[in-house]
Amino acid sequence: MNLIQRYVHEVGNHLPVTQRVDIEAELQSMIVDMLEEENKKTGQPTSEAAVLDVLRKLGSPEKVAASYRPADYLIGPELYPYFLLALRIGLLAVLVVFVVIAVVRIITGDLSWQQFGDGISNLFTSAAVTGAWIVLWFAVLQRLSASGKVAGKWPFKREWDPTTLLRKPLAQKIKPSTPIVSIFFLLVALVVFNVYRQFLAIRVEQGGELVALASLSDAFYRLLPALNTLWVLQIIFHLAGLVYGRWNTGLRLASIALRLFSLGITIAWLAGPDIIQYNMAALSSVNTSSVTEIDIVHWTNIGMKAVLGLATLGTCVEISKTVHRLYRDRAGSFTDGGIEIKGGATR
Amino acid sequence: MLAVLSNLKQEQYGYSLLKNLAGKGLEVDQGTLYPLLRRLESQGLLQSQWRVDSDHPRRYYVASPAGRKYLERMKEDWTGIIRVMENILEDNPGGKS
Numbered sequence: 001m002n003l004i005q006r007y008v009h010e011v012g013n014h015l016p017v018t019q020r021v022d023i024e025a026e027l028q029s030m031i032v033d034m035l036e037e038e039n040k041k042t043g044q045p046t047s048e049a050a051v052l053d054v055l056r057k058l059g060s061p062e063k064v065a066a067s068y069r070p071a072d073y074l075i076g077p078e079l080y081p082y083f084l085l086a087l088r089i090g091l092l093a094v095l096v097v098f099v100v101i102a103v104v105r106i107i108t109g110d111l112s113w114q115q116f117g118d119g120i121s122n123l124f125t126s127a128a129v130t131g132a133w134i135v136l137w138f139a140v141l142q143r144l145s146a147s148g149k150v151a152g153k154w155p156f157k158r159e160w161d162p163t164t165l166l167r168k169p170l171a172q173k174i175k176p177s178t179p180i181v182s183i184f185f186l187l188v189a190l191v192v193f194n195v196y197r198q199f200l201a202i203r204v205e206q207g208g209e210l211v212a213l214a215s216l217s218d219a220f221y222r223l224l225p226a227l228n229t230l231w232v233l234q235i236i237f238h239l240a241g242l243v244y245g246r247w248n249t250g251l252r253l254a255s256i257a258l259r260l261f262s263l264g265i266t267i268a269w270l271a272g273p274d275i276i277q278y279n280m281a282a283l284s285s286v287n288t289s290s291v292t293e294i295d296i297v298h299w300t301n302i303g304m305k306a307v308l309g310l311a312t313l314g315t316c317v318e319i320s321k322t323v324h325r326l327y328r329d330r331a332g333s334f335t336d337g338g339i340e341i342k343g344g345a346t347r
Numbered sequence: 348m349l350a351v352l353s354n355l356k357q358e359q360y361g362y363s364l365l366k367n368l369a370g371k372g373l374e375v376d377q378g379t380l381y382p383l384l385r386r387l388e389s390q391g392l393l394q395s396q397w398r399v400d401s402d403h404p405r406r407y408y409v410a411s412p413a414g415r416k417y418l419e420r421m422k423e424d425w426t427g428i429i430r431v432m433e434n435i436l437e438d439n440p441g442g443k444s
Contacts, residue, residue, distance in 0.1 A: 023385075025397070025404070026361065030377060032403050033362035058377060067378040068385065 003048070004031050007055050014065030023068055031058070075138045079145065083138045088243045090130045096236050098123045103190055103232050172247045172329075179238035186231045186238075193224065204286050213286065214300075217277035223265055230261050252326040256319055263315045270308045274301040349425055350375075351383060352410055352418040355393060360405040384408055392417055 008028050012020040034054045035046050042050075058064055075083050102119060192200065201215035237254050244251065269275050274297075283293045350373050354364055361381055368375050387393040392414035397404050410418060 026381060026406050029360070029403060029405050030362055030381065033360070033405070034377075037362075037366075064378060068382045 003051050003055070004028065007031070007058075007061060010061035011064045014062055015068060019068065027064070031055075073142060075135070076142050076145070079138055079142055083134065086134050086138070087131060090134050091127055092239060092243045094123065094126045094130050095239055098126075099235055099239070100232060103228070103235075174241045174245055174247060174251075176242060176245075179241045182238045183235050186235050190228065190231050194228065197221075204282055206282055206285055211282045212279055213282045214276055214278050217273065217275050219273040220269065220275040223268055226261075226265055230258065230265065233261070234258055247325075247329070249326065249329070252322055252329070255322050256326075259315050259319045259322070263312060263319070266308055266312050266315065270305060270312060274304070275308075276301055276304055348383070348387070349418070349421045351380070351387065352392065352414055352421065355408055355410045356415070356418075358407045358409040360400075360407050362405075364408070387414070 005028075008024045008031070011027055012024045015023055031054055034057075035050060038050050038054065039046055044050075098119065102116070105115070197216070201212040203210040204213045205211075237251070237258060240254070241247075241251060278293075278297050280293055280297075283296065287293055287296065350368055351364065354367055359367065361377075361384060364384075365375060365377060365380055368380075384393060384395075388395055388408070392411060393408050394411045395406050395408045397406050399405075
């Protein structure tokens with residue numbers, strides 16, 4: 001096999017099988033034409049140097065083969081936004097599962113530091129595997145799309161209609177610091193209220209040792225499972241906020257649902273027995289005022305109920321604000337003559 | 348595309364087309380022209396056939412009927428573009444806005 005044939009054969013190795021024979025034949029013909037012209041110019045027969053010169057002019061076999069192939073995407077521009085969305089959802093799901101498992105194990109006291117470390121390692125492995133599957137799935141979709149097998153069946157193939165913009169609610173940004181800080185404090189709350197609840201007490205020295213003066217009562221802890229559920233759901237909600245980066249209808253509805261859940265717990269405490277209990281013996285040993293211990297207990301619990309009442313009121317206000325924002329996001333889409341934006345991304 | 352289609356009203360093989368275009372001032376790389384000819388053929392704008400001329404086979408291309416119609420449309424578009432650019436350049440002879 002001479003140099004020209006080897007070159008043509010090498011180009012063919014980088015071409016689809018269906019096109020190979022035809023392109024190889026044309027390439028061979030073109031090279032011969034180029035050499036004939038060179039021979040006419042120099043008046044010399046074809047030499048190896050002339051062949052090398054022509055092949056250098058054409059370029060490497062990979063480059064020549066690439067010029068015959070259309071632009072090849074692993075995941076093309078049309079599919080890319082959907083790929084990113086699927087990747088976000090997939091990775092969020094992995095993170096949520098990890099957080100839920102970790103929280104449940106913390107609560108049940110079944111988590112050592114080594115197991116936590118193994119869990120972190122599993123988190124990264126699971127995230128990588130999930131990401132790889134999503135990339136593979138979309139690469140397959142891209143191939144099917146390029147081959148025309150799914151043409152006209154996907155949303156991105158339909159002609160875009162500008163009026164669809166009016167049906168989309170306005171999106172407002174979520175500052176990353178808000179969910180990050182919230183997640184941190186929620187995790188702290190989960191750990192403290194479930195593992196270190198003995199520290200949630202006011203202690204006084206009595207007889208040379210620290211005794212609890214006031215602590216949270218059984219009436220409080222009876223609702224701890226509900227509180228734990230609420231906190232875990234709030235962590236998931238804030239993670240979703242981090243992933244999406246903007247408020248949408250789903251997040252607003254989730255926010256309302258979580259506030260209603262929180263409202264239920266607060267009202268249960270408000271309506272139920274006192275959530276603070278006192279060690280009367282310890283209290284009487286430190287009480288140097290003219291107010292009786294019974295009055296102290298009574299008024300502090302009244303005060304706690306007032307705080308819970310204010311919290312209930314505050315939650316109701318927040319719920320109505322979120323409902324209003326939800327309505328405004330959707331209602332702003334139907335303003336005559338265009339989309340109305342009031343003062344930019346306000347909350 | 349306009350240059351290639353307009354030069355393929357008469358049958359030519361790839362390399363002769365390359366030399367013709369170069370002779371008229373349009374230097375085109377082989378790596379650009381040959382894939383373009385294949386794409387135009389796959390779109391139905393060109394027809395081709397292998398013929399054995401002289402000592403080796405050559406693939407000859409010619410504009411198809413659809414290609415000739417498309418060429419006429421492209422020529423109108425091109426003339427329109429030239430007219431628009433001349434208007435723009437007349438309004439801004441020094442390149443200042």
